[in-house]
Amino acid sequence: MEFTRVEFETAERTPDEVRKVIKTAKLHESELTEITQVLRLAEQNVHNLNLKLMLLDDNLLKEIEAGNQLIFKGDVDENAVLCTQSRTYDIKEAETSNSLHLVPDLLFAASTGVDDTIANNSMDGESDSSFDTSNASLNKSTDSDDGRPPRSIVHKDILNTFFTYYEVKPCKPRLLKLQKLLEETSYRGLELEYEVDKTKLLTYDAIFDVVQASQAELDEELLRLQALKIGDHYRLLDFDYEFRILSYMLDLIEENSWPLNKISKEITLDSLKDLMPACILEAMFGFYTTESVEEDGTKYYQYKEDKVCRFLARVLLKSAGKFNLVEFMQAWRDSVPEGMITHKSMLAGIAIIDESSQPSVIWGFSAGDLPEDLNQRFKILFQAKAKWTLPEISPYIE
Numbered sequence: 001m002e003f004t005r006v007e008f009e010t011a012e013r014t015p016d017e018v019r020k021v022i023k024t025a026k027l028h029e030s031e032l033t034e035i036t037q038v039l040r041l042a043e044q045n046v047h048n049l050n051l052k053l054m055l056l057d058d059n060l061l062k063e064i065e066a067g068n069q070l071i072f073k074g075d076v077d078e079n080a081v082l083c084t085q086s087r088t089y090d091i092k093e094a095e096t097s098n099s100l101h102l103v104p105d106l107l108f109a110a111s112t113g114v115d116d117t118i119a120n121n122s123m124d125g126e127s128d129s130s131f132d133t134s135n136a137s138l139n140k141s142t143d144s145d146d147g148r149p150p151r152s153i154v155h156k157d158i159l160n161t162f163f164t165y166y167e168v169k170p171c172k173p174r175l176l177k178l179q180k181l182l183e184e185t186s187y188r189g190l191e192l193e194y195e196v197d198k199t200k201l202l203t204y205d206a207i208f209d210v211v212q213a214s215q216a217e218l219d220e221e222l223l224r225l226q227a228l229k230i231g232d233h234y235r236l237l238d239f240d241y242e243f244r245i246l247s248y249m250l251d252l253i254e255e256n257s258w259p260l261n262k263i264s265k266e267i268t269l270d271s272l273k274d275l276m277p278a279c280i281l282e283a284m285f286g287f288y289t290t291e292s293v294e295e296d297g298t299k300y301y302q303y304k305e306d307k308v309c310r311f312l313a314r315v316l317l318k319s320a321g322k323f324n325l326v327e328f329m330q331a332w333r334d335s336v337p338e339g340m341i342t343h344k345s346m347l348a349g350i351a352i353i354d355e356s357s358q359p360s361v362i363w364g365f366s367a368g369d370l371p372e373d374l375n376q377r378f379k380i381l382f383q384a385k386a387k388w389t390l391p392e393i394s395p396y397i398e
Contacts, residue, residue: 013038015150035152037107042157051102053165060084060168073212082168086216090171093164100162107154173213175221176372179236181207182227188238190277201233228283237280243315245284248272250308253337260339261292261302309336309346317351317364325353325360349395352385367396 018036074080082089184200227234289301312335332342349367370377
């Protein structure tokens with residue numbers, strides 16, 4: 001590829017003008033292709049100031065090549081992120097050391113015949129060193145180019161000049177906003193729906209537009225939060241309302257003398273259908289159970305022991321401040337269905353245990369209530385407890 005100079009006027013260069021520039025540059029036409037590309041600023045109506053440069057990693061490049069959608073997200077008070085179908089990227093503006101020109105249809109290498117020119121001008125045997133080649137060029141520049149056919153002049157427009165570009169780096173999705181949005185319309189029962197501000201109810205598309213996460217990351221977080229679709233809107237269950245439903249479900253174990261691994265979904269749904277909407281009951285059963293065995297074509301389920309025990313521990317911890325640890329552990333064991341076994345390890349991320357005090361105490365402390373900012377998170381953690389072991393603090397910082 002060959003450049004003569006960048007033009008800053010709209011007037012076109014003539015072959016004679018180009019030849020003068022080549023001689024001034026101490027080049028010889030025999031070393032150049034027959035095509036000279038002259039760069040010039042485009043007309044004002046063609047110059048595009050809306051274009052931006054972005055440096056892509058291999059994953060983003062493959063997304064674009066596959067025709068997949070990339071989405072920029074961010075409110076006016078948020079730093080923008082870029083989302084693919086499954087990942088979120090942080091965006092930062094960076095400066096270039098040199099200006100970069102955008103020139104459509106610029107000719108490269110073989111398109112200008114440069115490969116043939118190099119082959120014709122190469123000497124037999126070993127190739128010249130860069131020093132010899134440089135001297136040969138200077139010597140040839142004094143030779144005459146008279147009699148050579150006129151050069152082919154191609155004018156290329158510079159559509160834009162860039163001094164900055166955008167860097168993208170994989171980052172965690174920013175999901176804290178999701179829980180706060182959904183908490184404003186938590187479902188507390190049909191009898192209390194009149195208190196809900198209907199203007200704050202959110203469809204999936206509305207959530208996707210404002211939460212800085214990819215679709216896959218958003219779906220995973222909605223599942224983790226146990227958000228469920230009521231009508232067209234996604235809602236969280238109020239904590240006390242969820243406890244009421246779970247209590248109804250667990251009471252059926254004793255009423256029907258069910259083994260813990262043979263819970264009937266059909267009987268559970270039929271027994272409680274008049275107490276709550278069917279969509280909520282179905283979702284709750286899915287949240288807290290998993291398939292266990294199948295007999296005579298009938299599927300049976302069992303409750304997720306860890307999940308049930310953790311939730312009932314949160315119920316006890318919510319009712320007061322600090323508990324005597326021994327008394328709490330006994331009350332916790334009494335609250336779970338017979339056959340389920342409670343253990344301190346189930347309290348990771350929902351409670352702090354201080355065994356250095358006399359007597360040992362426990363109090364509720366949920367990882368979900370901590371800020372996303374790492375410095376603020378550590379500050380709150382060490383305000384709550386001066387010393388942490390690695391197993392104790394891990395659920396709060398992982």
